Amino acid sequence: MTTELRVLSPTEWDVWYGGLERAFGDGDKGSEHRELVRSLTHYDRSLGAYDGGECVGTAGSFPFRVTVPGGSLVPSAGVTMVSVAATHRRRGILTSLMRRQLDDVRERGEPLAMLLASEPAIYGRFGYGIASRRLRTDVDTSRVRLNGPAEDGDSIRLRQVAPAEGMAACEAVYAGTVPSRPGMIDRLPGWDRLQIFDRDPSAPLQCVLAERDGEPAGYALFRNRASWNAAGPDGTVELRELNALDPSSYAALWRFLFGIDLTSTIACDNRPADDPLFHLVSDPRRCALRVWDGLFLRPVDVGAALAARTYRVPVDAVLEVEDSFCPWNEGRWRLSGDPKGAVCERTADPADMVLSVRELGALYLGGTSLRELEGAGRVRTLSPAVVETASLAFGSDVAPWVPHDF
Incomplete structure (x- = not known):
């Protein structure tokens, strides 16, 4: 049995949203709520997986801007409405949806993707790290x-x-x-x-x-x-x-x-x-x-994401990033930044630390410390003095927070 993945058409919205409601076990919230959700849907950012006429998978995103350390608003795909029908689990549908979605986000030039997880165990394998707590x-x-x-x-x-x-x-x-x-x-x-x-x-x-x-x-x-x-x-x-x-x-x-x-x-x-x-x-x-x-975040473009925020103290570090799901991010990146701004570019210089894109997502908003991740064995330190400075640099004086669902 094969499934077809395609961008949502307005004429398919009811079937698409009905599949989402069944997957989450939601009852009928009424026509007013459905019309409100329909009005907020970005059809060109919404994907459906179809088995014949049945919608068996959904995923969408909103073109948000999120505040990052330093106060800038950075374009970020707000991933939402992700589901797979109970009859079609373990067939790679979710992986296909995530693959297509992140490719689309990259093409739009959005350096970040973020989501609020119904089940936190799902999204680490797609590079999302816990960037805030509630x-x-x-x-x-x-x-x-x-x-x-x-x-x-x-x-x-x-x-x-x-x-x-x-x-x-x-x-x-x-x-x-x-x-x-x-x-x-x-x-x-x-x-x-x-x-x-x-x-x-x-x-x-x-x-x-x-x-x-x-x-x-x-x-x-x-x-x-x-x-x-x-x-x-x-x-x-x-x-x-x-x-x-x-x-x-x-x-x-x-x-x-x-x-x-x-x-x-x-x-x-x-x-x-x-x-x-x-x-x-x-x-x-x-x-x-x-x-x-709270918020799960993943850099879609490592260089652009790290250059978009500021850093509490001056930092000059080479990060070796592992990202098998978005291989364009893999390799070494030199981050040079301070409270006024940052540059992050490819480099062949030796790495000061090795970490996956998931850990980089957890670090990004300053709510998780580099030392935390190092203690958990999620970051491999090669230059302890540089990592100590980087741990201070990545932090935020204010805890990151998303005050509402999306």
């Missing part, structure tokens, strides 16, 4: 106090609005935070609607804005899920997203969430690894912190 937390607000900065008098005003009404203000705040943290994605048109799409009428999405002198300075998107036990109210605030432009606005939003009546827990699925929240709470042990993988 924190999950359940804050026991009945036992934990918030010790934030003093309220800023009358200069910060909290205002609850309908999510659609607050959408423009939320997006303005989000855009203001994008340059400040590696891993942040410059949202494409229409993505604001996806962030406020409400699939749960039992606990509708709510929005609170923090405003300073009449201008948006922060926002929180959340649900208030009611619950009662024998002792009384025991509701949960389910936080979808919280961003702020300054510490006072940030603390004011958390103070609001802590004070919502009839609740005793704030549940968050995705906070940055260096979230200031955990320096504001009285008892971090009662926040039930769990670390998860």
